[in-house]
Amino acid sequence: MVLWSLSCWASLGGDIASVQADATGMQASVKTTQTPAYTLHEMQSATGTTVREFVSSSGTVFAVAWKGASPPNLKQLLGSQFEQYQQAMKSSSGRAGRGPVTIQLPNLVVQLAGHMGNYSGRAYIPDKVPAGTSLESIR
């Protein structure tokens, strides 16, 4: 049951219904923009952070992006992808430093950037990105 309810909240990799779950979770209204390759659902979280969810014609959320004064609930946005992202985040060692992070896994890319007072980032599933969609547009 716990797993089921988690996937119900899952956004990235989830279906169109999870977009509504996110909007409800964020108490947000959704602005929808149709492009030839995908539908963009844009919502603002209660804390003012803009969240964009990219849904392919088959109804899959293939990317999420965010920008705002406070970081988003990444666990909710990444949904079932959150665990593997967290593992990858913890796995490196060596030279230390601070700055934007790019996690690149075979089936998941997560990029975090910004600074205190302005956080941005995106996550996408490479093989679910519709053909002809520029990665530049995912933000």
Place this chain on the structure above:
Amino acid sequence: MKTLVKLRLPVLAMSAVAVALMTACGGSSSNHQNTIASSASNVQAITVNSGPAGNYANGAFISVTVCVPSTSNCQSIDGVLVDTGSYGLRLLSSSGGGALTVALPNQTGTNGNTIGECAPFVSGLTWGPVATADIAISGEKASAIPVQVIDGTFATLPGQCADFGVPEQETLTGQNGLEANGILGVGPLVQDCGSQCTVTGSSNPGLYYDCAGSTCTVTTQALAQQVQNPVASFATDNNGVIVELPSASNPTASLSGSLVFGIGTQSNNSLNGASVFPINSDIEFSTTFNGQVYPAFVDSGSNAYFFLDSGTTSLPECSDDTSFYCPASNTGFSATPSATGGASETVKFTIGNADSQFSIASAFVFPTLGGPNPGAFDWGLPFFFGRNVFTAINGKSTPGGQGPYWAF
């Protein structure tokens, strides 16, 4: 903490790389004067080196003195990272291997409970109690300022904080180690949260917590009680800072520079013709690259030129750490920071291979380190090499106009 696995190249390959780097041109260059202020009451020495854990790439460190308020019970703490991308002093407790041992009094709420803070950074978060300290840096003092003590043993990390999804950084070394004894946030704002944290309800981002024993729940935090940039509270020289670092052409062990307090308040901190770039409400300005305008910011606490992506720059990401670029050879770039109602200035910089640079075991200063930051520019520490960078604080008057702005 973003970290990178050191590439272990054979000795022969390493020498070839070193020769290539020696003959290549360096990082970036400034159109304006790059002077390093000598010792004065408003000057604190900066060292860019390996840091207190001996492994930091492009970290600018200084020494800070903290005291139990209104007492002479003080401690000088070195290895504190100078961060113009955050606001307020955070010190790693000895429980996590940090230098802090003086017992700073915890801040308490009206119910007597300790106030905790979850401070989100991009590559990790800091968790621990808010304490109160007198802070002395060079001859400048800030009295009874809220600071954060980074201490993972303090209380259970709240779920809302964990859901930010970045690792907790609460030890000096090891996985997700802070690799610094603290972070001194001297960015363009005063408080680390602002008005959002003063209200109840779902618009509160959940940075401040009321902690009953080990159980913490989100609480409101008045502006004056928030962890904050101590510079704004100095009696003088309180309108901003200048980070002054010399240029570096090649990877090297260390650089010596100065953190200067105040802008146009003393003979040693005038703008000196630097161009002023006002900061917008997103704490950003703009940078134009190849005719496209991108959001941008300047941040000594970011350890590379983080900009755009492989597709836009033609720079491949390193195979062992995709947070950095690994071009086959040094590659020159030109981009133009600009601000509404402010200056516009072209910056030339060079990006080299991160793996090759990190393979030089004795080097901790990397003038050509770069990495991806899709759709944006983060002018990190290498940008500061050879360039005096001014950060004016929100609402403060300076000869270059009212803060917030960056100038260089």
